[in-house]
């Protein structure tokens with residue numbers, strides 16, 4: 001029976017990708033060797049890296065002003081790399097605090113230089129995206145988290161500013177159209193919409209680099225990795241390979257514009273049920289609801305949780321518990337999830353309602 005995987009991350013990837021990746025673990029590119037036992041400088045692997053970069057550029061319409069690189073260390077390493085590369089000795093960075101990931105990013109910048117929290121939704125356990133703030137024109141950069149995986153909120157309109165914008169897009173990259181030219185730097189850990197944990201995608205405006213005036217440790221300097229085509233040291237070969245396969249899958253399925261429509265349909269299906277069904281309530285402000293992670297609660301956990309959890313289990317729904325800081329449930333509906341899986345969850349919610357009405 002099919003498992004409906006709503007896990008927040010690591011999370012669902014296309015079954016076709018798993019199948020091809022598993023074959024390549026034994027015999028890659030008809031070499032008689034595994035993809036993880038060949039040199040990363042071999043022709044076969046260099047072709048993988050080149051294709052991963054080319055597909056990223058194609059699917060996100062990355063302009064020539066920007067470079068695409070694959071790094072290690074996860075999104076969490078980017079928290080400090082961004083600051084080393086973009087924060088000047090005398091300047092400051094401004095951060096939008098929309099949750100745990102944003103505040104970790106802020107902490108790293110504040111440890112290195114001057115950083116400010118421009119606006120925060122911490123007062124309401126991050127259940128909305130702050131608006132109406134004014135970015136200081138003199139800031140080196142403005143940092144935001146496009147999708148708050150834990151709280152189920154998502155920035156729908158990025159600020160219109162002349163200040164360089166940096167965005168952590170770990171949990172919604174490739175899920176919707178973005179205008180890359182509006183960002184000086186975008187980063188994303190692979191393990192939400194792209195591939196297995198290990199690789200981190202960075203898209204950076206070339207002329208934003210080389211201006212911080214700081215000594216940047218070699219491994220933390222974007223120019224190191226750009227100049228070596230993401231091969232300064234051994235890249236996370238399996239993660240890059242599977243990410244490339246996922247991007248091929250995305251292209252074959254109509255690209256970002258098409259997947260965005262499907263993601264909207266999946267999210268509407270679930271949010272409509274959350275709003276309609278009197279046993280449930282959504283936790284995020286309606287206008288800021290994420291299409292990737294839907295957070296919701298049972299209004300009466302004491303009476304209904306046991307039976308709802310039973311329904312979830314018997315219907316092979318997996319990974320749907322909310323993050324411990326929010327509680328309740330979190331349904332993550334990344335690109336690879338079919339709308340049929342969301343329908344199975346909605347059916348469980350309706351069955352619960354029938355039993356108790």
Ligand SMILES: *Cc1c(COP(=O)(O)O)cnc(C)c1O
Pocket residue numbers: 009073074075076077101145147148149168169170171189190192
């Ligand atoms: C998962 C996640 C992270 C952490 O990523 P790592 O690769 O584990 O460091 C950071 N930001 C967001 C928005 C995330 O969803």
